[in-house]
Amino acid sequence: MEPTERRRELLLAAKKIFADKGYHAAGVADIVAAAEVARGTFYLYFKSKRDVFAALLDYIFESLMKRLQAIPLDQPEQILKGLMDNVALVEAFFEEDTEHAQIIIREAMFLDEDSSRRVDEMRHALVEYLVAVVRHWQEAGILRPLDPELVAHAFLGAWREFFEQRVILGNITASSEKILENLIQLFLFGLIDPEHFTLAADHLREIGEEEEANA
Amino acid sequence: MEPTERRRELLLAAKKIFADKGYHAAGVADIVAAAEVARGTFYLYFKSKRDVFAALLDYIFESLMKRLQAIPLDQPEQILKGLMDNVALVEAFFEEDTEHAQIIIREAMFLDEDSSRRVDEMRHALVEYLVAVVRHWQEAGILRPLDPELVAHAFLGAWREFFEQRVILGNITASSEKILENLIQLFLFGLIDPEHFTLAADHLREIGEEEEANA
Amino acid sequence: MEPTERRRELLLAAKKIFADKGYHAAGVADIVAAAEVARGTFYLYFKSKRDVFAALLDYIFESLMKRLQAIPLDQPEQILKGLMDNVALVEAFFEEDTEHAQIIIREAMFLDEDSSRRVDEMRHALVEYLVAVVRHWQEAGILRPLDPELVAHAFLGAWREFFEQRVILGNITASSEKILENLIQLFLFGLIDPEHFTLAADHLREIGEEEEANA
Amino acid sequence: MEPTERRRELLLAAKKIFADKGYHAAGVADIVAAAEVARGTFYLYFKSKRDVFAALLDYIFESLMKRLQAIPLDQPEQILKGLMDNVALVEAFFEEDTEHAQIIIREAMFLDEDSSRRVDEMRHALVEYLVAVVRHWQEAGILRPLDPELVAHAFLGAWREFFEQRVILGNITASSEKILENLIQLFLFGLIDPEHFTLAADHLREIGEEEEANA
DNA sequence: TATGAATGAGCCTTCATTCAT
DNA sequence: GATGAATGAAGGCTCATTCAT
Numbered sequence: 052m053e054p055t056e057r058r059r060e061l062l063l064a065a066k067k068i069f070a071d072k073g074y075h076a077a078g079v080a081d082i083v084a085a086a087e088v089a090r091g092t093f094y095l096y097f098k099s100k101r102d103v104f105a106a107l108l109d110y111i112f113e114s115l116m117k118r119l120q121a122i123p124l125d126q127p128e129q130i131l132k133g134l135m136d137n138v139a140l141v142e143a144f145f146e147e148d149t150e151h152a153q154i155i156i157r158e159a160m161f162l163d164e165d166s167s168r169r170v171d172e173m174r175h176a177l178v179e180y181l182v183a184v185v186r187h188w189q190e191a192g193i194l195r196p197l198d199p200e201l202v203a204h205a206f207l208g209a210w211r212e213f214f215e216q217r218v219i220l221g222n223i224t225a226s227s228e229k230i231l232e233n234l235i236q237l238f239l240f241g242l243i244d245p246e247h248f249t250l251a252a253d254h255l256r257e258i259g260e261e262e263e264a265n266a
Numbered sequence: 267m268e269p270t271e272r273r274r275e276l277l278l279a280a281k282k283i284f285a286d287k288g289y290h291a292a293g294v295a296d297i298v299a300a301a302e303v304a305r306g307t308f309y310l311y312f313k314s315k316r317d318v319f320a321a322l323l324d325y326i327f328e329s330l331m332k333r334l335q336a337i338p339l340d341q342p343e344q345i346l347k348g349l350m351d352n353v354a355l356v357e358a359f360f361e362e363d364t365e366h367a368q369i370i371i372r373e374a375m376f377l378d379e380d381s382s383r384r385v386d387e388m389r390h391a392l393v394e395y396l397v398a399v400v401r402h403w404q405e406a407g408i409l410r411p412l413d414p415e416l417v418a419h420a421f422l423g424a425w426r427e428f429f430e431q432r433v434i435l436g437n438i439t440a441s442s443e444k445i446l447e448n449l450i451q452l453f454l455f456g457l458i459d460p461e462h463f464t465l466a467a468d469h470l471r472e473i474g475e476e477e478e479a480n481a
Numbered sequence: 482m483e484p485t486e487r488r489r490e491l492l493l494a495a496k497k498i499f500a501d502k503g504y505h506a507a508g509v510a511d512i513v514a515a516a517e518v519a520r521g522t523f524y525l526y527f528k529s530k531r532d533v534f535a536a537l538l539d540y541i542f543e544s545l546m547k548r549l550q551a552i553p554l555d556q557p558e559q560i561l562k563g564l565m566d567n568v569a570l571v572e573a574f575f576e577e578d579t580e581h582a583q584i585i586i587r588e589a590m591f592l593d594e595d596s597s598r599r600v601d602e603m604r605h606a607l608v609e610y611l612v613a614v615v616r617h618w619q620e621a622g623i624l625r626p627l628d629p630e631l632v633a634h635a636f637l638g639a640w641r642e643f644f645e646q647r648v649i650l651g652n653i654t655a656s657s658e659k660i661l662e663n664l665i666q667l668f669l670f671g672l673i674d675p676e677h678f679t680l681a682a683d684h685l686r687e688i689g690e691e692e693e694a695n696a
Numbered sequence: 697m698e699p700t701e702r703r704r705e706l707l708l709a710a711k712k713i714f715a716d717k718g719y720h721a722a723g724v725a726d727i728v729a730a731a732e733v734a735r736g737t738f739y740l741y742f743k744s745k746r747d748v749f750a751a752l753l754d755y756i757f758e759s760l761m762k763r764l765q766a767i768p769l770d771q772p773e774q775i776l777k778g779l780m781d782n783v784a785l786v787e788a789f790f791e792e793d794t795e796h797a798q799i800i801i802r803e804a805m806f807l808d809e810d811s812s813r814r815v816d817e818m819r820h821a822l823v824e825y826l827v828a829v830v831r832h833w834q835e836a837g838i839l840r841p842l843d844p845e846l847v848a849h850a851f852l853g854a855w856r857e858f859f860e861q862r863v864i865l866g867n868i869t870a871s872s873e874k875i876l877e878n879l880i881q882l883f884l885f886g887l888i889d890p891e892h893f894t895l896a897a898d899h900l901r902e903i904g905e906e907e908e909a910n911a
Numbered sequence: 912t913a914t915g916a917a918t919g920a921g922c923c924t925t926c927a928t929t930c931a932t
Numbered sequence: 933g934a935t936g937a938a939t940g941a942a943g944g945c946t947c948a949t950t951c952a953t
Binding site for chain 1: 947951
Binding site: 487518519520521522525 | 933934935936937
């Protein structure tokens with residue numbers, strides 16, 4: 052068999068095992084069993100268990116990047132549909148192959164410095180993408196001039212929360228579309244009833260002044 | 267030494283070790299070394315390594331509950347200050363003792379079913395609290411009638427994202443107050459410039475109709 | 482409490498525990514729990530776990546001796562009843578307190594050199610007693626002049642086999658009286674039908690001669 | 697090295713160690729030291745310390761069965777020689793490799809339910825074999841119609857007693873042949889001098905009547 | 912390249928014994 | 933005498949990694 056193919060088989064076996072059992076519970080024995088190769092063969096293609104996990108993160112990262120690069124940022128004429136389509140696309144990536152999400156969210160994030168750095172790169176890619184979208188519509192005067200990074204991180208966090216609950220933990224049964232729609236509405240229009248915008252804004256200003264006075 | 271005291275010492279030692287090295291990398295040997303007791307002593311107070319971790323989650327949960335119970339939900343006259351104060355209080359709990367957060371967020375969430383259930387209880391307590399706040403101001407007609415649970419989860423997720431970045435991973439240097447303030451503004455007023463509310467709402471409706479037509 | 486009393490309580494607790502769980506599975510913790518004293522108290526009366534076991538063997542040995550010494554060897558006029566009564570008495574000792582038997586047969590026999598020596602003393606006492614009985618009736622011309630020690634050991638072994646099966650392992654449900662009666666009949670009259678005694682004796686002689694020829 | 701061979705080496709090492717030190721005192725460390733392999737290698741071939749012991753019992757059981765199956769039950773023309781040859785064969789099995797006997801008699805019998813069940817199977821095989829022999833000669837009218845199982849158990853017990861004393865504990869120096877010969881004589885002809893058979897039988901009857909009267 | 916038997920450091924846990932109170 | 937918390941040696945077992953074939 053071609054070396055590259057062997058390596059790929061092992062990588063996919065590792066993906067399945069890590070997603071199933073988690074990094075620590077997964078053993079090299081499980082991986083080679085799933086790949087149907089001998090124990091020693093594993094070490095022909097990967098330096099260690101850590102190494103195959105790192106390779107896995109690379110693989111997932113690259114897969115995600117391919118998707119993101121396929122999205123045009125500047126064409127959408129309709130802000131809402133644009134946002135929804137684009138975010139849905141990211142969600143689809145993780146939902147198509149739930150193992151990806153299991154690994155990224157459950158395992159890689161806090162496994163060690165190296166892993167968390169790699170996840171951070173992914174997060175950064177997503178954030179940059181969201182930032183670009185927000186900035187695009189801010190420049191068009193449609194969105195208010197809030198810090199785009201803050202918005203991106205906030206949205207990412209909110210979305211991750213629901214994704215975790217729904218896909219990883221299975222605590223929510225609502226459809227991903229419905230959730231996403233509501234989430235976007237919340238982020239776009241905010242909580243406050245427009246009638247009370249002025250009142251609310253006044254309060255906000257007062258609080259700021261109080262705090263400055265206290266400081 | 268009084269048994270209760272010894273147990274507490276071991277618990278705190280375990281908290282430090284688990285926060286430092288993570289559940290898997292932490293050994294009972296580390297814990298007893300930190301507590302400066304013999305190996306066997308550990309098993310006088312805890313059934314196993316798992317057991318001490320569970321006890322730790324209980325301890326953190328109870329500590330957090332004490333804080334939350336101290337907050338009056340129905341008195342705040344000012345929505346913004348109320349929300350900010352209350353959320354800040356939760357944040358303070360985790361920030362005072364970063365180890366708490368390390369353990370809850372990095373380790374407990376996905377360690378196993380038992381642990382994730384416990385973390386879920388905590389999340390639930392926080393969500394319920396946020397839901398109560400949102401509902402309070404919805405009934406007062408100040409907030410729009412969005413699903414309070416959705417709002418609560420979204421806010422929790424967004425907040426967690428920043429907390430992780432700032433406290434656990436150290437990627438952000440902005441002050442927690444500033445972040446919280448911006449976050450609340452985002453959730454309250456939304457992204458869209460009020461001038462374009464009507465336009466945006468129209469788009470939203472169109473999208474809905476398109477989708478129904480497609481279905 | 483009087484020291485002697487305390488010691489006795491511990492000894493009896495140990496007897497129960499050792500009989501229940503066996504020497505190795507029994508822990509000092511079990512013994513002190515059964516005796517309702519503190520862990521340390523145990524070591525006030527016994528040097529070690531081994532020590533309490535040795536003391537237990539002494540105790541059982543003495544109890545058995547008291548019984549045996551109470552039996553008159555020379556008065557019985559009737560050989561069968563005499564044998565049966567006497568053997569039944571030994572059996573009764575172990576059956577009254579099954580724990581005795583559990584400990585002697587299951588644990589002490591092969592635990593270590595010291596224990597097996599003690600059990601051997603007991604066995605010796607029983608054998609000597611049986612030897613005396615056999616010899617008594619041999620001198621009266623009732624029993625054939627077989628080696629009395631051989632007879633005693635053989636009987637002891639056969640009896641032990643049934644006792645183990647019945648009391649320790651629970652494999653036999655027949656009453657001890659019935660078994661004993663049959664056993665004694667077997668030992669007294671033998672297997673061969675008297676009609677064939679001569680024939681059998683001839684065979685026996687032939688075999689002996691063959692073997693001598695082969696040697 | 698071939699797996700089967702390694703496993704066999706470990707099994708034999710375990711046999712030696714268990715026979716030497718007993719189940720509890722023997723450590724996996726001792727076994728792997730005797731087999732001159734690493735600790736982990738042991739667990740390549742056996743699930744646990746218990747497991748290797750069980751495997752050992754199987755091995756001994758099978759070895760014994762091979763011997764027993766080689767014995768024709770129905771051909772012997774001479775009762776005495778037949779019995780002696782056959783029993784001697786069983787004895788030889790244990791005497792050739794004393795470790796077998798050490799393990800079966802000292803350790804396995806009362807270690808736990810599983811072990812004692814296995815030993816019981818062996819005992820059963822021997823008993824059945826003896827029963828068949830006895831029954832064979834009973835049908836030929838040579839032996840009296842005593843319960844064959846009782847006879848078999850009694851003989852087995854008596855034989856075990858001597859075997860233990862001689863081989864395991866080293867208390868007897870007489871040759872096994874001499875002992876066996878005497879034992880068989882005892883079982884065949886019984887203790888009572890034929891001249892007194894009638895007298896003895898009368899006594900026996902009287903005892904029975906007395907007991908019935910008392911009941 | 913592929914194999915899989917062998918390795919051994921390292922982990923969790925138990926329990927007889929000690930000792931300060 | 934009595935207590936029971938503390939001890940730590942010892943034991944069973946796992947698993948990532950190596951290496952001779």
